[in-house]
Amino acid sequence: MNYPENQSLQIDALKVLIIEDDPDYTGLVRRILARSVQPEFEVTSALRLEDGLTFLSQGNIDVILLDMTLPDSSGIDTLRSVVSRKRDLPIVMLTGHSDEKLAIQALHEGAQDYLIKGDNEIALLARTIFYAVERKRAQVALQASDDRFRQMIEKNADPIIIIDRHFIVRFANPAVADLFGRHLDELIGTVFGFPIPRNEEHLEIEIIDHNGNVIVAEMRVVDINWEGRKAHLASLRDITEHKRMIAELEQTRQQELQMKDVFLSKVSHELRSPLSVIHQFTTLLLDGISGTVNGDQQDHLNIIFRNVKELTAMIDDLLQVARSEINDIFKVSRHNPENVRVVSERVILPELVGETLSMLRTIAAKNDVQLAADSPENLPAAHADPQRIRQVLNNLINNGIKYAPENSTVNIHSRIDPEDPGFIRVSVSDSGNGISAPDREKIFEYLYQSDTAIDDSRKGLGIGLYICREIVERHGGRIWVDSNSSTGSTFCFTIPVFSLETLLVPILTPEAISAENFGFITVEVFPDENRPLTNQDGKVLSEIWDILKYCVMPDLDLVLPRMGRLDNGEIFFIAAGSPPEGIKAMIRRINAQMRQCPRLGDSDLKPIITSASARFPECAVTGDNQDPAGCIINQLKTLITEKINKRSHTNE
């Protein structure tokens, strides 16, 4: 006979015990098996069950051939008495035709196979025995691995539950009993009362234990085979403590923020009181209530007054930032939209830098620090809110002064951003100790305080740079810091270049150009006599600005941002994309609105409205003119420059 070349065959002879009350049949079996060489069989026989069991108890048997009907036992009980003694031995039942049903039952109860006596099957005897042995071995091995698996689960410190496909708990380890605060008996066989996540996914579940405590557990499920069927193995992890700690940390953080808020509110309040007194006396002097003020004195008082307003705005920001909803600081707040507006205009950045430096010279001198600013001659104008940008510069340069070593210089460079010519980059460099890499990333965060700052004076409230970032980002720019310990720190920020081209994109449509619907209106507002502008004038001008904005047709016309600062007046420019009759109507509207403005009526500021060369015939779309839009923009630029220069000259 040929058998599969299997490693398990290279063993000693298989020891067969046949328990059979018919000696002829036993003889037949012996003869057949004696012929087999690979494997060889060694046969022992017993006539009665009892004798068979005695042999079994002596051990050394590999496989049993068991007749179902013996003098001292019959039927399925015969099998059961053997299985109960030797669970791991393979058993082949010997049975007659009439007993086949019983034999099948025997297979369910632990027999590996059966042979019907008297059939030709006897020819297959050796093979049958051989496979019975192999099957049993595999089954035993599987059982052992199942048992090891079960044991592993039993002993696992983490709660593990096996749930079948009908959500019935099939098995649970003792850790589950601890977690649920229930006996395993109460759980096994019951429906698992939680949703089951998909294979290898997590789910957080809340368990109420017998004391009514809520336990939070993380459940992870893998699909397995359990006792031959598909099942879910759910491992649970008690994360109650973990959760509690996270919540506590968050609470502590909230409390800290709140304390800072309270502190900042208090600081803001304390600052306002003396500021209010300065404000009052300055305005008393300015308004001539304390006597006549000469031109120079008026000038100086105006400088004080402007700075008081700047300081007030800074205190506002301080408090705004202190609010828990800090993110709203520069969004239009429902409480005070005026506070947070960024109104961009055409600004000359080096001028802002110069003004900021002159404010900081005294502090710099006190710290023995020099201030130096440079910028290329041809640096274009920026599009920004001058008050806000002054705030940023003030903050960054102030920091630079604070951290620069004695007798060093804080340098302020303004230039076109090398990475994006649409922006101007300003850098403020000091030669201090530098900022560590982790701080560099976080330094612009709200209320961030460095743990690694070298000295305590480096620690601020964590607001200044946060405000800087908010302002710069509101302008569409970026802010960052380059630093290393040998060369100090360089704070950089970018703000957009002022570009008429960009501003005019929405109204310089091809349709408007081809219909020659393009005009230009100037509103010049100057006092009767040449005198410097006062605070009161400022209010009138901002009202005129508002009037202009609601007299134009949105999407067609554009009130341009302030184009330049004049000491003695203001020129507003409107680029109009309306047809000629629309421009006429617009001018009528502006005149009517201005007549109704009481502040303007009381003032000696007189607006002069001109529709300056309302059309640009030279920009008409003709064969020669390839770029009408560019032509219009150039015309506008020329006009604006002329107007401003003319007014500046009359001032001198």
Next chain:
Amino acid sequence: MSKKRILIVDDDKDLLKALDLRLKANNYDTTFAADGYEATRAARNDSPDLIILDIGLPLGDGFLVMDRMKDFIEVADIPVIILTARDPEANKERSLKAGAFAFFQKPADNDELLASIRKALGEN
């Protein structure tokens, strides 16, 4: 017509002086108190037409002053304008509910403050 009289209540003497000058320049009579107790007394004795009242005061804050005034029928209707360094978000609504005619945060714009005074006094 006699000048309207304004009682200014503030514990900051410098600010009292400034407001005194500002109001006199605008044709008002002034009288002063520097704490919450004085304020109530002055409201009854000096017969002011309007009170400019700080909130943070010794001897009873501005809210307490407004509350006390309600106990005296002859002063209960005097208009009160709050002028404080405190944060409007936390104090404006509360002030108006307590009966204040207007709320200003220091430093206040003079024109707006004067306009509010004129309005409270029914002047034009």
